[in-house]
Amino acid sequence: MVNLTIDGKQVTVSKTATIYEAACEAGVHIPVLCYAKKLMPYGACRVCLVEVEQMKGRLIPACTTPVTEGMVVTSTSDEIVKVRKTVLEFLLVNHVVDCPVCDKGGECDLQDLTYEYEVVSNRFEGEKFDLPTDEVNPLIERNMNRCVLCGKCARVCDEIVGYGSYSFINRGFETKIATAFDRGLNCEFCGQCVSMCPVGAILPRPFKFKARPWQLKEIDSVCGYCGNGCTVTLGTKDNKVETIRFNDKTGVNDGNLCVRGRFGYSFINSEDRLTKPLIRENGSLVETSWDKALARVADGLKQSGSETGIVTGARLTNEELFLLRNVAKALGSENIDHSGGECYKGLTEGLQQTLGLQASTATFPQVENCDAILSIRSDFYETHPVFGMVVNQAVRRNDAKLTVIADKRGKFTKLPEAKTLLHKPGLEVNLINAMCRVLLDEGLAKTERLSGVDELKAALADYAPETVAETTGVSVDAIRTAARELAAAENAAILLAYGLPYTAASKELGIAAANLSLLTGIAGRTGSGLYVCGEKNNSQGAIDLAVMPGATGLGAQQMLSAAAQGQLKALYVVGEDMVSSYPDRKAVELALDKVPFLVVQDLFLSPTAQMADVVLPAASFAEKDGTFTNAERRIQRVRAAVPSPGDARTDFNILSDVLSAFGAQAPATAAEAFAQLTADTAAYQGISLDMLGAQGYVWGTDILTPITRNLVAVAGSKPLDAAHQLLVGSALYHSGTMSTHAKGPMAVVSEPYIEFGREDAKALNVAEGDLVKLSADGEIIEAKAKVDNRLPQGVLFAPYHFSALGLNKIYRGQPAIAVQVGK
Ligand code: SF4
Numbered sequence: 001m002v003n004l005t006i007d008g009k010q011v012t013v014s015k016t017a018t019i020y021e022a023a024c025e026a027g028v029h030i031p032v033l034c035y036a037k038k039l040m041p042y043g044a045c046r047v048c049l050v051e052v053e054q055m056k057g058r059l060i061p062a063c064t065t066p067v068t069e070g071m072v073v074t075s076t077s078d079e080i081v082k083v084r085k086t087v088l089e090f091l092l093v094n095h096v097v098d099c100p101v102c103d104k105g106g107e108c109d110l111q112d113l114t115y116e117y118e119v120v121s122n123r124f125e126g127e128k129f130d131l132p133t134d135e136v137n138p139l140i141e142r143n144m145n146r147c148v149l150c151g152k153c154a155r156v157c158d159e160i161v162g163y164g165s166y167s168f169i170n171r172g173f174e175t176k177i178a179t180a181f182d183r184g185l186n187c188e189f190c191g192q193c194v195s196m197c198p199v200g201a202i203l204p205r206p207f208k209f210k211a212r213p214w215q216l217k218e219i220d221s222v223c224g225y226c227g228n229g230c231t232v233t234l235g236t237k238d239n240k241v242e243t244i245r246f247n248d249k250t251g252v253n254d255g256n257l258c259v260r261g262r263f264g265y266s267f268i269n270s271e272d273r274l275t276k277p278l279i280r281e282n283g284s285l286v287e288t289s290w291d292k293a294l295a296r297v298a299d300g301l302k303q304s305g306s307e308t309g310i311v312t313g314a315r316l317t318n319e320e321l322f323l324l325r326n327v328a329k330a331l332g333s334e335n336i337d338h339s340g341g342e343c344y345k346g347l348t349e350g351l352q353q354t355l356g357l358q359a360s361t362a363t364f365p366q367v368e369n370c371d372a373i374l375s376i377r378s379d380f381y382e383t384h385p386v387f388g389m390v391v392n393q394a395v396r397r398n399d400a401k402l403t404v405i406a407d408k409r410g411k412f413t414k415l416p417e418a419k420t421l422l423h424k425p426g427l428e429v430n431l432i433n434a435m436c437r438v439l440l441d442e443g444l445a446k447t448e449r450l451s452g453v454d455e456l457k458a459a460l461a462d463y464a465p466e467t468v469a470e471t472t473g474v475s476v477d478a479i480r481t482a483a484r485e486l487a488a489a490e491n492a493a494i495l496l497a498y499g500l501p502y503t504a505a506s507k508e509l510g511i512a513a514a515n516l517s518l519l520t521g522i523a524g525r526t527g528s529g530l531y532v533c534g535e536k537n538n539s540q541g542a543i544d545l546a547v548m549p550g551a552t553g554l555g556a557q558q559m560l561s562a563a564a565q566g567q568l569k570a571l572y573v574v575g576e577d578m579v580s581s582y583p584d585r586k587a588v589e590l591a592l593d594k595v596p597f598l599v600v601q602d603l604f605l606s607p608t609a610q611m612a613d614v615v616l617p618a619a620s621f622a623e624k625d626g627t628f629t630n631a632e633r634r635i636q637r638v639r640a641a642v643p644s645p646g647d648a649r650t651d652f653n654i655l656s657d658v659l660s661a662f663g664a665q666a667p668a669t670a671a672e673a674f675a676q677l678t679a680d681t682a683a684y685q686g687i688s689l690d691m692l693g694a695q696g697y698v699w700g701t702d703i704l705t706p707i708t709r710n711l712v713a714v715a716g717s718k719p720l721d722a723a724h725q726l727l728v729g730s731a732l733y734h735s736g737t738m739s740t741h742a743k744g745p746m747a748v749v750s751e752p753y754i755e756f757g758r759e760d761a762k763a764l765n766v767a768e769g770d771l772v773k774l775s776a777d778g779e780i781i782e783a784k785a786k787v788d789n790r791l792p793q794g795v796l797f798a799p800y801h802f803s804a805l806g807l808n809k810i811y812r813g814q815p816a817i818a819v820q821v822g823k
Pocket residue numbers: 140156157161163164165166185187188189190191192193194
């Protein structure tokens with residue numbers, strides 16, 4: 001620690017602190033413009049100049065100068081004020097002062113500093129900038145006439161996002177921030193540059209002229225899309241969510257968001273939202289009252305009793321999931337599940353068999369300090385972008401060695417020095433097995449406390465790196481290096497994302513990843529972790545609350561099979577569009593068609609809802625109170641910001657009414673439900689709402705120690721023998737089907753597509769935008785072609801978010817689909 005004095009105040013700070021950070025600690029105000037806590041020190045603007053007694057004769061930038069023992073700092077004096085004024089005058093020479101129409105007005109750092117230093121006139125004269133505004137993309141407007149060249153946009157895009165959109169070009173008066181070849185912005189549209197820009201040079205277009213900042217009500221909540229669980233601050237006006245605000249004071253995301261969290265809020269305001277309950281009469285769905293709809297639901301479910309199936313997406317709050325489980329109990333049914341396919345079920349079973357737990361073993365921020373990171377699938381960035389940004393920081397700032405087991409290239413594979421084990425589709429387990437074999441063969445495995453070592457050794461006889469290299473197409477050297485680096489790292493992470501489009505071999509993959517984490521000692525070691533990250537915002541909450549079939553109950557797929565065979569009397573689907581998202585659309589439609597009574601509770605009249613007997617209009621995450629648990633086990637508060645449209649109600653209220661209809665007692669409030677569910681859930685015991693501070697509360701502490709350490713032998717797969725294989729997965733801009741109702745993500749990716757690598761596109765004579773047909777098993781899907789260079793030859797890709805494509809007519813949970821390509 002270092003002791004220094006600032007404006008006569010004694011302060012003790014870490015020896016790595018800067019003068020500015022020490023001043024913040026001491027409660028001394030020093031103005032800044034180019035400084036941002038989460039970016040590397042830069043020192044571009046000079047408004048933070050201070051005097052240091054030991055460095056007499058010049059003013060020192062507080063934001064870049066490290067503290068030293070005994071330093072005596074003066075933050076303000078006549079001379080400092082004069083210099084700061086001059087800096088501001090220079091900035092205002094060319095800056096167009098269009099505060100009356102600038103959306104940043106009222107929260108612009110330049111405006112505030114000009115006011116604070118009373119810069120009422122300017123001694124310098126110069127031409128005002130007259131650059132064209134970049135409005136090429138639909139989400140971000142760039143008006144470089146307002147830029148103060150602080151470089152924050154370029155730094156955040158590089159250091160945090162890892163995209164690198166911007167750089168300074170030209171010199172002197174001509175200096176400006178530009179994209180490559182000074183074209184319009186075309187990037188990930190995460191909006192980090194919008195959040196960082198201290199002036200009105202980079203603005204969110206959907207928010208343009210919607211409200212002045214002081215007119216907005218701000219409510220902290222949690223993003224409703226993925227398991228990253230980013231905190232979002234909703235900016236509302238007149239009971240409408242108008243924007244998402246930058247906030248680095250809460251949560252685990254340090255103010256970082258992805259395109260979905262930043263621009264995907266508008267589904268809340270969608271005119272397509274369900275606003276009235278619907279009931280099927282004479283074959284059609286017609287509007288009805290809540291009383292009638294609930295009476296019909298109660299009647300139907302009473303009749304079906306224990307032969308009811310309940311399926312939910314994992315977008316509900318913990319409190320709502322708790323009530324849903326109570327509904328199952330009240331019906332005497334053990335048929336409850338929170339998603340389709342085997343992705344959740346298989347993965348959690350695999351983790352349970354090996355580690356004795358069903359969750360990530362560490363928290364996200366720890367990854368920034370990891371020396372080695374293994375990402376299983378390149379899609380991890382697509383499913384969990386903000387966690388992906390932490391990986392980027394680990395690689396760029398701390399030189400972490402990143403290895404990606406990938407069936408296609410992606411953002412991760414492009415990070416500096418990333419090693420890509422590009423394999424034939426569906427062979428992830430083969431590669432992980434080979435890595436385990438290397439660890440055991442080379443004496444690198446930490447086997448002391450593990451059971452099943454000999455059995456695993458025997459089972460890995462078939463997974464010599466040479467054999468696996470031949471099967472997968474990955475070199476022996478690459479397999480060995482990946483295993484050695486992971487074993488040698490003091491702090492290491494293994495990342496595995498899962499969700500509906502990643503159904504294949506999920507149990508095997510869970511086991512293989514857990515085996516690797518045990519052999520390397522990663523699971524449970526301080527600073528290291530195995531991260532299993534669910535696709536949806538409350539996937540982990542659903543697992544923690546055991547929204548899964550009981551001992552004699554049916555899982556989602558089994559419920560569908562039972563329904564198709566006439567062995568399920570009712571299905572209650574809450575917050576999931578099974579027809580659009582689940583593998584094997586025909587089987588889902590058949591099951592929903594056959595089940596005698598179908599209730600769907602959702603925000604939109606989805607293809608699943610269209611088949612229902614009763615449709616109950618539900619609330620979005622922005623309209624409810626409760627908690628979500630993210631993929632690192634962080635329980636965070638969700639807060640209602642706006643009322644629901646029309647007669648839509650929260651799932652909590654609907655489920656309370658359903659429970660009442662069965663004579664069961666429901667907790668009166670979400671807070672009461674939280675108290676009950678924590679008492680009822682082993683991992684949550686002792687946690688109170690008061691304990692969920694600004695950063696939430698991580699159950700089981702930052703490092704979760706495995707309860708068991710069982711190595712389990714698991715078989716890999718054989719490569720598919722087909723000239724063209726289609727991979728199904730997630731696209732960065734979307735999450736499930738919900739984002740397809742949001743204008744922001746839809747403005748960037750508005751329709752389904754089939755992606756081709758350049759080689760295949762050339763050989764097949766397919767150009768960008770061509771309509772192409774893929775056929776498999778007698779089914780045909782058709783979409784526009786997208787051509788780029790991230791897919792190996794013979795491999796195609798399609799995102800699963802768009803219901804209209806009917807991708808799940810040919811996707812039945814396989815790792816890859818053999819397809820014929822036509823036009
Ligand atoms: S929106 Fe994100 S990816 Fe695009 S330029 Fe800004 S920071 Fe970079």
